Amino acid sequence: MSGIDFTPVWLTLQLASVTTVILLLLSTPLAWWLAHSRSRWAAIVEAVVALPLVLPPTVLGFYLLITLGANGFIGGPWSELTGASLVFTFTGLVIASVLYSLPFVVQPLQNAFVAIGRKPLEVACCLRASTADAFVSVILPLAKRGYITAAVLGFTHTMGEFGVVLMVGGSIPGQTQVLSIAIYEHVEVLDYKAAHVLSAGLLGFTFIVLMMVYIFNRRFPVHEH
Numbered sequence: 001m002s003g004i005d006f007t008p009v010w011l012t013l014q015l016a017s018v019t020t021v022i023l024l025l026l027s028t029p030l031a032w033w034l035a036h037s038r039s040r041w042a043a044i045v046e047a048v049v050a051l052p053l054v055l056p057p058t059v060l061g062f063y064l065l066i067t068l069g070a071n072g073f074i075g076g077p078w079s080e081l082t083g084a085s086l087v088f089t090f091t092g093l094v095i096a097s098v099l100y101s102l103p104f105v106v107q108p109l110q111n112a113f114v115a116i117g118r119k120p121l122e123v124a125c126c127l128r129a130s131t132a133d134a135f136v137s138v139i140l141p142l143a144k145r146g147y148i149t150a151a152v153l154g155f156t157h158t159m160g161e162f163g164v165v166l167m168v169g170g171s172i173p174g175q176t177q178v179l180s181i182a183i184y185e186h187v188e189v190l191d192y193k194a195a196h197v198l199s200a201g202l203l204g205f206t207f208i209v210l211m212m213v214y215i216f217n218r219r220f221p222v223h224e225h
Contacts, residue, residue: 004194007174008182009201015090015178016158019097023105023154024147026098031109032135036118050107052100057163064096065167088170093178096168097158104153112146113139145217152213156206 030049034042052060068075068086075086086092116139124134140147162180169176171185179202186195 004197005173005182008177008179009198011090011174011177012159012179015093015097016155018094019101019158020105020151020154022094022098023101024151027102027105027109027150031106032113032139034106035110035113050103053103057100057161058167060100061096061164061167064099064164068092068095068168087168088172088176090169090175093165093169093176096164097161100161100164101154101157104157105150108146108150108153109143112143116142148216149213152209156209159202159206 030045034046034049065087066072068078070076070079070085070087078084078086086095120138120142121131121134124138125131129137160180161178162184165176165178166181169178171177171181177185179198183195183198183202186192186198
């Protein structure tokens with residue numbers, strides 16, 4: 001394996017870790033609202049969240065490139081405030097990854113919250129627990145399976161991103177050159193040995209992680225309340 005640069009591997013793990021933490025924090029209230037809301041807006045929000053599942057990554061990446069660019073409505077104010085750009089940076093990759101992996105975290109959490117229902121939260125509140133305390137001490141443990149699935153799917157999906165990260169981050173070694181892009185570039189120059197090592201490593205890692213999740217889900221099924 002001498003001569004193979006593993007920097008993209010560590011950068012990808014860092015990106016996936018940061019993205020997954022942000023997604024779990026953002027997706028928890030969103031998934032709870034989608035699971036129990038009767039608002040007419042719920043279906044629209046669900047459709048928006050699910051867009052990355054059906055949109056070509058290059059389409060989402062293109063509009064993110066415009067939005068996060070120097071003239072975009074997010075990139076422009078950011079550039080004026082910080083003097084830095086969001087595109088072709090690690091921060092830009094995180095934003096793009098959060099949006100692209102959002103449905104892979106929201107949907108498992110939403111399904112878990114639907115299965116749990118509102119009754120455990122209402123019972124805890126009747127026992128004088130605050131809503132926040134009841135959610136943390138009652139709902140979160142019951143939704144453990146959903147959180148594990150969401151975290152694993154969000155993490156592994158972020159690791160495999162290509163189109164979105166290429167459009168927003170490009171391929172800057174040590175900064176935005178993640179694993180999927182490094183593999184593609186090795187193939188471009190016919191360096192199949194390096195491409196095989198990196199691809200096999202990613203394949204093995206994701207397979208083992210997903211297998212562990214399925215084993216856990218079979219041992220600890222979700223029961224409706």
